[in-house]
Ligand SMILES: Nc1ncnc2c1ncn2[C@@H]1O[C@H](COP(=O)(O)OP(=O)(O)OP(=O)(O)O)[C@@H](O)[C@H]1O
């Protein structure tokens with residue numbers, strides 16, 4: 001699915017294989033694997049503290065991969081500094097503190113382009129087309145935006161580097177149901193513009209129903225992996241993550 005063939009071998013866009021990672025003495029991920037094909041939406045669900053955010057951080061180099069492999073577009077990226085990974089087209093939107101509150105919308109987008117050496121102004125206009133709300137008042141401080149607008153800005157900021165994959169950590173957290181729907185709609189449009197998406201989500205039903213595939217992590221290990229729709233119909237997933 002979405003894989004390309006190189007030297008006779010099938011290559012995913014992103015492949016994490018048996019990733020072991022943690023903090024200090026504590027091991028959190030005990031050998032987690034995740035594959036993302038070109039243009040896919042892949043959702044990760046699992047209980048609080050199971051390691052979802054840690055997995056995203058390990059993929060983008062913010063948490064060290066102790067053993068295992070992470071391959072992005074055929075390059076083994078484990079151990080690369082985050083800036084190099086991001087420049088290569090793999091961007092990450094953290095769960096919290098993902099915009100600069102004291103900077104304006106436009107300044108946040110400029111910060112998102114920090115590793116670009118070319119003229120990125122056209123890209124800002126593209127972001128305003130994709131997220132019309134942001135284009136209405138580009139001078140507004142990010143700190144005064146609604147929760148939904150702020151998530152949109154965080155995603156737009158990550159997209160400034162024109163990535164082929166974005167990792168989104170709970171973009172709908174804390175939003176009203178209407179805002180959740182709007183953020184998911186925008187994520188779908190981002191995906192339709194050709195960007196693969198990895199989504200960590202508590203709103204499992206909405207996320208899985210727009211995903212090609214999904215993963216369930218439990219206690220730092222892969223528990224289930226299936227097509228989004230099949231996970232939605234899985235009785236274990238339904239009882240634990242979809243409210244019965
Ligand atoms: N910086 C850190 N230092 C030490 N332990 C951490 C750190 N960040 C996370 N942990 C621990 O690692 C474990 C996994 O955390 P992680 O944030 O990856 O889980 P999660 O699945 O994203 O949870 P949630 O659904 O609550 O966001 C938890 O026990 C957490 O307390």
Ligand SMILES: [Mg+2]
Pocket residue numbers: 052053054095169
């Ligand atoms: Mg988390």
